[in-house]
Amino acid sequence: MATIAVYSLKGGVGKTTLSTSLAWCAAAGGSARRTLLWDLDPQAAASWLLGAADPGRDDAQSIFTRAVEADSLVRATQIPNLSVLPADRSLRALDRLFHELDKRKRLAKLTERLGRSWDRIILDCPPGLTDTADQAVRAATLIIVPVIPSPLARRAFHDVAHHLREAHGRVAPMLPVFNMVDRRRKLHLAALAEHPDWPVVPSASLFETMTANPPLSGPFPSESAAAQAIAALWRGIERRLG
Numbered sequence: 001m002a003t004i005a006v007y008s009l010k011g012g013v014g015k016t017t018l019s020t021s022l023a024w025c026a027a028a029g030g031s032a033r034r035t036l037l038w039d040l041d042p043q044a045a046a047s048w049l050l051g052a053a054d055p056g057r058d059d060a061q062s063i064f065t066r067a068v069e070a071d072s073l074v075r076a077t078q079i080p081n082l083s084v085l086p087a088d089r090s091l092r093a094l095d096r097l098f099h100e101l102d103k104r105k106r107l108a109k110l111t112e113r114l115g116r117s118w119d120r121i122i123l124d125c126p127p128g129l130t131d132t133a134d135q136a137v138r139a140a141t142l143i144i145v146p147v148i149p150s151p152l153a154r155r156a157f158h159d160v161a162h163h164l165r166e167a168h169g170r171v172a173p174m175l176p177v178f179n180m181v182d183r184r185r186k187l188h189l190a191a192l193a194e195h196p197d198w199p200v201v202p203s204a205s206l207f208e209t210m211t212a213n214p215p216l217s218g219p220f221p222s223e224s225a226a227a228q229a230i231a232a233l234w235r236g237i238e239r240r241l242g
Contacts (some may be wrong), residue, residue, distance in 0.1 A: 001047070001115030002241045005140035005172075007125040007133055009156045013090065013146045016045040017207050019124040020216065022144070025234035026120045027082035028220045033119040036179045038111075039087035040136065041126040042094070047086035051215025054086065058147060061090035064097060064106055070114055083118075087100075091126075093127035098131040107135035111130045127161055137164055140172040146179035150193030173240070177233065178203060199236065201229045 006019035008075060020037065027035040040047040047053040052075045062068040063085075093167030098106070111121050125136045137143060140179050143164075146155045157176050164171045176195070180203045182188050192200060221227045 001112075001119055001121065002141040003111045003115075003121045003123065003139050004142050004144060004237065005123040005125055005135060005136040006146065007123075008127050008146055009129065009160045010148075010153065013153065014147050014201075015042075015127065016049070016124055017211060017217075018144070018146050018177070018179055018201070019044050019122055020049050020123045021207070021220070021227075021230045022237070023082055023120075023122045024079055024216065024220045024233055025077055025231055026122070028218075031238060035082045035120045035122065036085060036114060036118040036119070037082065037122045037124060038085040038114075039124050040088055040091065040094070040132055041124055041134060042089055042091035043126075044045055044087040044089075046124045047084055049214045049216055050075065050079075050084045050229075051084070052084040052086040054088070058090040060086065060088045061094055061097060063110065064094065064101070066100045067236045070110055071117070075121075080213055085114075087124075088189075095131040098135060104135070104185045105138055106126065107132075109140035111139045134167065136156050137171055143172050144236065144237075145174055145176045146201075147176050149178045149181055149188040151187070151191075154191060154195075175199070175237070175240075197231070199233045201233065202226050 023035050023037040026033045044053050050060045059068055063070045074085050075081050123136050140191055145157055147153050174197050178198050178200045181200050182203050202225050204224045206224040
């Protein structure tokens with residue numbers, strides 16, 4: 001089992017679309033991994049995309065107090081081999097709960113237990129330098145950081161890397177990914193030239209269309225450059241994990 005945290009300091013960088021797409025690739029690709037997407041963002045966007053949002057239930061936080069078993073909240077999706085552990089508004093107070101529990105590896109231990117049933121666990125983390133983010137970092141085998149190719153976004157990535165090393169010392173490998181790239185923009189091209197080894201995922205109307213018509217289902221799409229880039233990114237992640 002491997003745990004991949006998709007994390008960003010800033011919102012609006014395509015974090016949820018990327019984490020959902022990577023989970024889709026993991027489950028529906030040639031490797032066909034048993035995949036769990038754990039939605040830790042109280043906005044519950046990933047849960048909504050996968051058809052698992054339930055406004056009537058607010059028990060996602062109960063997993064961390066162990067009042068509810070995580071397995072009992074897992075829901076299957078319309079994508080074979082992909083399930084989701086949905087978020088809800090109770091996660092708005094998760095940072096405070098982690099602070100009160102003072103258990104720095106609670107999330108890591110929970111993912112370890114879930115790993116008995118899943119090959120890949122992908123964490124869709126809330127943005128910001130939070131207690132939840134710190135928990136996800138401790139649980140992660142690999143940290144994916146989506147970055148918009150702009151000076152401010154690249155600066156935010158370096159701030160994140162510095163913070164994690166200062167706070168945790170040794171952390172899981174970090175993989176920055178240029179996301180929502182528009183090659184018609186000079187700033188984007190300059191950023192890509194500055195970091196030619198970072199994976200690149202172009203912007204695409206395909207993903208906007210998919211997110212407008214949940215739940216996601218079927219095989220991962222392959223007809224756009226963005227879909228092909230994400231599939232290639234996942235293959236690279238699998239090589240790293242292997």
